[in-house]
Amino acid sequence: MHHCGNGLYLQDKFCTQCGEEVEESKKLLTLTDIEPNLLDDLIQSCPEAKTFTGRLKNSFYYKRRNKGGNITFSYWWITLENADGEVKQISINAENEAFNNLKNGTVISLLEPTDINLHYLLDDAAKGIVTNDLLASGVILHNDDGQVSTLTNHYNCSKPRMGGFIGLGLILAIIATAIVAGMSDMGDGAILVGIFISVACMVPLYNSNVTAFQKEFARKESITATLAKILEISKYQLGFHKVERTNRDDDIFCGTCDHRIQLDLEYCPQCGTSQTIHQNMQPSSENEPDSVACMNDTKESQLLVEEPQPKESSRKSIREMRLDKMKEFYQSHQQEFIYRHALSPNEKFDGSAWCYMVQVTDRKMNTDVSDVTYTETYTIRDKHGFYDTKTTRHRVRDSKLSGKLTVEDETGEIFEQWLPDSLMAHTEVGDYLLIGYSRRQKNDRYRTYSEYYYNISKGRWEMPESIHDYGETSLLSKFLVLLVAVGCGALIYQTRTLELGAGLFGLFMVGVALKSRNTDKANNKNASDLIQPIMDTLYRVRDNKKELLAYLAKLK
Ligand SMILES: [Zn+2]
Ligand SMILES: [Zn+2]
Ligand SMILES: [Zn+2]
Known part of the structure; x- marks a missing residue:
């Protein structure tokens, strides 16, 4: 149009x-609008075959394990919305590198020749999110620069091996010969009868296997042919490139209706x-x-x-409005961080705490699969004194996610941001994150604490560590305690009175305990004071999450 x-x-x-x-x-057009006979051939072997084309709304990375827990596979749980606004949720294989760079808005077609159910158990993080066990076997990505298709190995088949049948036939012939020879006096003739029986049984069996294989093979062929047809259809043919205008940095709001233009x-x-x-x-x-x-x-x-104004007026671009909003949550705070010890002098650090808001601009995920079978051989000696050597096999298959996030901060700077794995699995392009750190520094040496990682869009956070955790018993304190203990020991030895020495030492330790209770309190308060501003920002964001996200959603 x-x-x-x-x-x-x-x-x-x-x-x-x-x-x-x-x-x-x-x-928007569907695959069958463009290719009306798309499924005609496939339906002969897979009557339930279906396709679905939609834009990616959401993707979540998760794992499934067998009951033993040693075999792990990983999947993407994806949400697609088609031309009519229908939503479909299904799993796709995350171990295929074609899906390393999934972005919301990507146009995806699914080809499901039959329903495939996953039987392995969901990991804890996926419970409540992944709501069915279905897997899409054929997945086509309609990218800007062309299509990519993938197919899981569920429809693979292998030709029945002639060798196996000959071996089986031979065994059958020997058994049949033995039976015939035992029941009659045919002599060498029994061998011929045995061979005849074996062939009479094996040929139909082999044929039925071959027929089954030919059927499976034909099915695989028509699945591949259907995929090849979809692979020819671009997002431009489907009309998906006209769903919305590409966002530009200088986009503005219409002054009348608030539409992004x-x-x-x-x-x-x-x-x-x-x-x-x-x-x-x-x-x-x-x-x-x-x-x-x-x-x-x-x-x-x-x-x-x-006064006719130039067209590029002072109206703020949507990007500027977004960065302005993010600026409101930038915090940087410096304060002395004093760590008090009960027995030795206080330690003084330069303390700092800062937090910033970013938006995820890119995500590249990679799944590494390791599949190892361990073989253990061991020898046991039984009660009769015999040795017995046994071999056990133990398979461990793991599937590990590693990813890289690129984010944009409130100044428009783009950089790579690390996130804990558990949060990474939930994080998508377009999400807003609030990240807080603290640091104690003495001269050139410093230690940074990742106080929090908050995915505002997903409402999930991780607090891996805190400057609160800092605490060490100084060498001097340990030495002092040792010194007093030795002193009291010497006193006991000198005066031959256990009570006096032990009593003195006990008194000293009670004193230390009381003092350290006070210093603990002071240390705790000191750490709290330092990170207070960034914690306040975290709570401010959390408590106003809904309004904030609604505002930012318009500025995405
Ligand atoms: Zn016109
Ligand atoms: Zn308007
Ligand atoms: Zn083992």
Whole structure:
């Protein structure tokens, strides 16, 4: 669909060039709209075969293990939304590197020749999130630059081996010969009868195996052929590139309807308001969009006549608004960090704590699979004195996620951000994170504590460590305790009275305990004071999560 030579997007109500209203007749297409006979052949061998095409709304990484716990596979639990707004949730194999870079908005087609159920058990993190055991076998990614298809090995088949049948036939022939020879007096003739019986049994068996194989083989062939057809269909043919305009850094909000629009559009596609007028009527020194509403018409027109403004007015871009919001949660705080010891002098550090908000701009995941079979050979001696050598095999298959996140901070700087694995599995491109650290430093030496990692969009956080954990008994204190103990021991030896020495030592230790209770208290307070500002920010974000996310969602 075009108007004034411009391509229209799915939700467009007005032409962005002339402002004229357009009829809504644009629609996304399905695979069968483009290829009506797509499944005709496959349905012969797989009557239940189905496809689904949609945009990726959500992806979650998880694992499944067998009952023994030694075999692990990993999957992506994906949520797709199709052209009609229907949502489908299903697992796909995470060990395929084609899915290392899944991004929300990616157009994905699923081909399910039959239902495949996963029988291994869900890991704890996946419980409550993964709500069915189905696996999609054929997955096609309709990327910007072409399609990629993958197929799990569930439909693989192997040809029955002739050798196996000959071996089996030989055994059968010997048994049959033995039976025939035992029951009759045929002599050498029994061998011939035995061979005849064996062949009569083996040929149909072999044939039925071959037929079954041919059927499976034909099924695999038509699955592959169907996949190949889908592989030819691009997101542009399906119309998915017209779902929404690509976000640009200088996108702005339409002053009338709050719709996100590109800076160079003449008219808002949602409400049809001319953007040129809207941008011009804003005074250059004013950034508040509200001020537009306060001005009356006469003033607007006067302004227009007297002082035509350049089109790039002072209106803030959506990106600037987003960075401004993120700036509100940047905190940096310095304060002396004193660690008090009960017996030795206090330690003084330069303490600092800081937190920042970032948005995930890219995610690259990688799953490493290790599959090792351990063989152990051991010898046991039984009660009769015999030695017996045994071999056991023990298979361990593991599937490990490693990933890299790229994020953008409130200054627009892009860098790599580390996250704990448990949080990484939940984190997607577009998510907002709040990250807090603390540090104690003495001269050039410092130690940084990861106080928290908070995925605001997913409402999940991890607090791996804290400056609260810092505490060590100094060498001097240990030496002092030893010294007093030795002193009391000497006293006991000298005076021959155990009570006096032990009593003195006991008294000393009670004193130490009381003192350290006080220092513990002071140390705790000191650590709390240091991280208070970043903890307050964490609670502020957590308590206003809903409003904050609603605001940021418009600015994504
Ligand atoms: Zn037009
Ligand atoms: Zn508008
Ligand atoms: Zn073992």
